Amino acid sequence: MKQVGRRIxxxxxxxxxxxxxxxxxxxxxxxxxxxxxxxxxxKGVFRYKSHAEANAHQAACLAEGMARLARDRRRG
Structure with a gap:
């Protein structure tokens, strides 16, 4: 493995x-x-019945937030 830098x-x-x-x-x-x-x-506390449900909520929030961010950047 090649080391590129050194973190102090x-x-x-x-x-x-x-x-x-x-x-x-x-x-x-x-x-x-x-x-x-x-x-x-x-914000808040969320309770999910399964990990799949939690992952789906996370993906939906991320997609919505990214779409909002892209829309705001397009407007200037």
């Missing part, structure tokens, strides 16, 4: 640091930006 893990510190907080906030902001700040899945 930050050290675990007993005291919090501002740099670590800034890194965490930057990561959270980049993840939130992936969907344009939109949430595809509704």
């Amino acid at each position: 893990e930050p050290p675990l510190l007993a005291e919090p640091s501002g740099a670590a907080l800034a890194d965490g906030l930057a990561f959270s902001a980049s993840v939130a930006g992936l969907a344009g700040g939109r949430v595809f899945f509704p």
Whole structure:
């Protein structure tokens, strides 16, 4: 296996640091930006009779959210 890069893990510190907080906030902001700040899945607790039913609900929510996102991007 070929290794392309090397990730340097930050050290675990007993005291919090501002740099670590800034890194965490930057990561959270980049993840939130992936969907344009939109949430595809509704909030709440859902109970399903089977895994298949849960997967179907997840797929339906994702498809609806992606369609909404595409429609909003088309409008400008």
